[in-house]
Amino acid sequence: MGCDTSKYAAVPLAEKLRLFEQVKADERFSHGLYGCYECGVCVAVCPSARFYDFSPRWIAQALAREDADLVYKFMNEDVWDCSQCFSCDKCPRGNSPGGLITILREVAVRNGLKSAKDALEGYGRIIYKILSTGTQVAPDMLQPNAFPDWGPHVKEISENLEWWRRALPPETLHTTETSWEVSEQTLRELYLIWYASGVMEMIKEVDEGLHMILTDVMEEKLEEAGFALDATAQD
Amino acid sequence: MPIDAEGVAKSSRVFHRDPETVKSVPIREQVLELEARGEWIAQRVPEPYAEVANKLGRAKKIPLARTWHHKSCGQCGHIPGYSTSIFWLHRKLGLDYHDPRDQTSCTAWNYYASATSNPTAQAAVALRNFAAAYESGYFPLIHCATSYGHYKEVREELIGSQKLRDQVRRIMDMMKKPMVMPEEIVHYSEWVHAVRDRIAARKVLDLSNVVATVHPACHYHKLVAEDAIYDPDIYGGQRTATVTATLKALGVQVADYSTWFDCCGFGFRHILVQRDFSRSFAVQRKIEVMKDEANPDVTVTHDTGCVTTLDQSQFAARAHQRRVGIPVLSEAQLCALAMGAHPYRVCQLHWHNTDTRKLLEKMGIDHEARWREFEADVARLKRGEIQFLGWEDADV
Ligand code: SF4
Ligand code: SF4
Numbered sequence: 001m002g003c004d005t006s007k008y009a010a011v012p013l014a015e016k017l018r019l020f021e022q023v024k025a026d027e028r029f030s031h032g033l034y035g036c037y038e039c040g041v042c043v044a045v046c047p048s049a050r051f052y053d054f055s056p057r058w059i060a061q062a063l064a065r066e067d068a069d070l071v072y073k074f075m076n077e078d079v080w081d082c083s084q085c086f087s088c089d090k091c092p093r094g095n096s097p098g099g100l101i102t103i104l105r106e107v108a109v110r111n112g113l114k115s116a117k118d119a120l121e122g123y124g125r126i127i128y129k130i131l132s133t134g135t136q137v138a139p140d141m142l143q144p145n146a147f148p149d150w151g152p153h154v155k156e157i158s159e160n161l162e163w164w165r166r167a168l169p170p171e172t173l174h175t176t177e178t179s180w181e182v183s184e185q186t187l188r189e190l191y192l193i194w195y196a197s198g199v200m201e202m203i204k205e206v207d208e209g210l211h212m213i214l215t216d217v218m219e220e221k222l223e224e225a226g227f228a229l230d231a232t233a234q235d
Numbered sequence: 236m237p238i239d240a241e242g243v244a245k246s247s248r249v250f251h252r253d254p255e256t257v258k259s260v261p262i263r264e265q266v267l268e269l270e271a272r273g274e275w276i277a278q279r280v281p282e283p284y285a286e287v288a289n290k291l292g293r294a295k296k297i298p299l300a301r302t303w304h305h306k307s308c309g310q311c312g313h314i315p316g317y318s319t320s321i322f323w324l325h326r327k328l329g330l331d332y333h334d335p336r337d338q339t340s341c342t343a344w345n346y347y348a349s350a351t352s353n354p355t356a357q358a359a360v361a362l363r364n365f366a367a368a369y370e371s372g373y374f375p376l377i378h379c380a381t382s383y384g385h386y387k388e389v390r391e392e393l394i395g396s397q398k399l400r401d402q403v404r405r406i407m408d409m410m411k412k413p414m415v416m417p418e419e420i421v422h423y424s425e426w427v428h429a430v431r432d433r434i435a436a437r438k439v440l441d442l443s444n445v446v447a448t449v450h451p452a453c454h455y456h457k458l459v460a461e462d463a464i465y466d467p468d469i470y471g472g473q474r475t476a477t478v479t480a481t482l483k484a485l486g487v488q489v490a491d492y493s494t495w496f497d498c499c500g501f502g503f504r505h506i507l508v509q510r511d512f513s514r515s516f517a518v519q520r521k522i523e524v525m526k527d528e529a530n531p532d533v534t535v536t537h538d539t540g541c542v543t544t545l546d547q548s549q550f551a552a553r554a555h556q557r558r559v560g561i562p563v564l565s566e567a568q569l570c571a572l573a574m575g576a577h578p579y580r581v582c583q584l585h586w587h588n589t590d591t592r593k594l595l596e597k598m599g600i601d602h603e604a605r606w607r608e609f610e611a612d613v614a615r616l617k618r619g620e621i622q623f624l625g626w627e628d629a630d631v
Contacts, residue, residue, distance in 0.1 A: 028392065127349055173319070193360055
């Protein structure tokens with residue numbers, strides 16, 4: 001809760017500092033943090049601060065004061081509450097607390113922290129969709145069991161899906177598994193990006209099963225396209 | 236009594252914007268400078284274009300035609316009348332466009348939701364799409380505000396980092412694609428803003444009795460904020476003019492509410508796996524405040540996540556006797572309706588959750604007859620008489 005770091009007292013300071021160094025080494029970090037007036041403007045505009053025990057000010061302050069204990073605590077808990085709306089870009093110091101949170105999350109994922117694994121539990125099918133098809137959500141995701149709180153209209157859509165998709169005038173939208181028709185060559189290029197930019201390594205850290213399924217789908221297509229997988233390895 | 240948005244931010248003082256006093260180097264100049272250094276090709280905004288003023292008062296070029304439509308996965312997938320309306324407006328105004336198949340989503344929904352990505356991947360996805368647009372000879376027009384905001388972030392990161400440019404170039408070389416950065420990054424709602432008078436001139440419905448609230452999309456006006464359109468005649472130039480100026484051109488009464496700056500509650504990961512937050516925020520901080528302060532016939536916005544969250548969150552709130560029941564539309568759909576578009580064949584309102592029928596009645600649209608026509612279309616599809624509903628069927 002709040003800024004209590006006692007839960008992580010057993011984690012060696014060296015480990016906390018190691019992760020903090022990765023945050024600081026990110027090229028976006030210096031442009032996201034110029035200090036902190038501790039004014040609370042970011043909290044006033046923050047939707048997540050209204051509903052959770054969460055504060056972008058705590059996070060900016062902890063990073064500005066280089067408090068590795070607190071940063072570790074936030075990386076393990078709070079960062080997943082953020083809505084990534086960037087209302088906090090209003091910061092009079094020129095900070096982007098939301099942008100800093102993006103970096104903290106990425107470090108949590110890259111290092112396979114439990115918080116990242118927990119936050120992404122139940123999220124695998126969505127990551128699968130975006131990485132393998134190039135569109136994040138698709139018409140066939142509108143299933144009543146996935147969105148029970150959206151009421152009977154989701155059932156109506158799912159029952160009529162094929163016909164209602166055919167009743168769309170733009171020719172690219174007749175799809176049900178992707179939001180629009182994405183060409184094969186485009187998909188191969190997308191897979192190449194995931195391999196060559198280190199995204200596949202990140203996935204492996206947080207969800208090995210998902211990584212295996214994705215690899216199955218992608219590697220064959222990449223080879224078909226003549227993209228040599230060794231050449232995609234990062235420098 | 237709704238608070239008239241006209242009166243908002245009225246002051247005896249006039250706040251002038253003077254681009255000369257702004258210290259930052261205009262982004263376009265930085266893009267062109269990198270082109271001069273051989274780092275990339277800066278794709279020029281094609282003629283004809285309109286010039287509008289951004290937050291700092293600098294001119295922003297908005298292409299009117301020859302646009303490459305960078306579609307939105309949430310719009311095309313779950314609110315397809317949104318994208319269809321954008322295309323329909325182009326067709327009705329006789330403005331040439333291209334709806335590509337060699338486009339991926341910006342993948343930023345995943346980036347902001349799960350962090351299972353990184354700046355190199357995100358920049359490569361952006362530049363692959365930009366290269367595809369460039370190769371087609373059409374200029375990117377971005378349907379989603381998150382794609383728009385994220386691509387502007389990516390542009391800043393690329394401008395600021397030789398290392399990132401080199402990493403992305405390596406990937407683009409493997410694909411045998413050129414490094415391309417558009418001269419401007421343009422959101423479809425800026426295009427609607429630029430053609431709003433043409434739309435208003437073709438209006439066939441009287442909307443003067445329609446009261447609307449506006450939800451400006453966070454990733455449109457908060458993320459890399461200087462690029463959004465502002466106009467001294469709208470909110471005294473203190474809020475983005477996009478959407479509001481369009482509604483006023485249509486003759487809609489725009490009503491104000493105190494939480495206009497709040498986000499919708501989408502939250503990227505929240506809308507998919509933690510919707511209790513999205514629902515509570517959308518209902519308590521947006522819909523109920525609008526209801527209490529403005530009681531609008533409709534709330535209008537210009538992004539995927541906002542339409543989704545504000546619309547879908549109202550269903551469960553009904554069971555808790557919350558003050559909900561405001562239809563949610565994009566301004567593209569409202570413009571299309573105003574120009575006589577079919578509410579179901581074009582605007583596809585049956586994909587929306589909150590009832591739109593009262594609004595349609597107020598606009599003078601016979602929704603029962605139009606729904607029967609749509610049902611007849613579906614019956615023809617089912618009987619195999621037609622395979623798809625085409626553009627030629629949409630206006631019958
Ligand atoms: S708005 Fe900026 S300066 Fe103020 S508390 Fe938040 S991060 Fe610190
Ligand atoms: S980006 Fe995150 S921290 Fe910033 S205002 Fe939005 S929810 Fe709050």
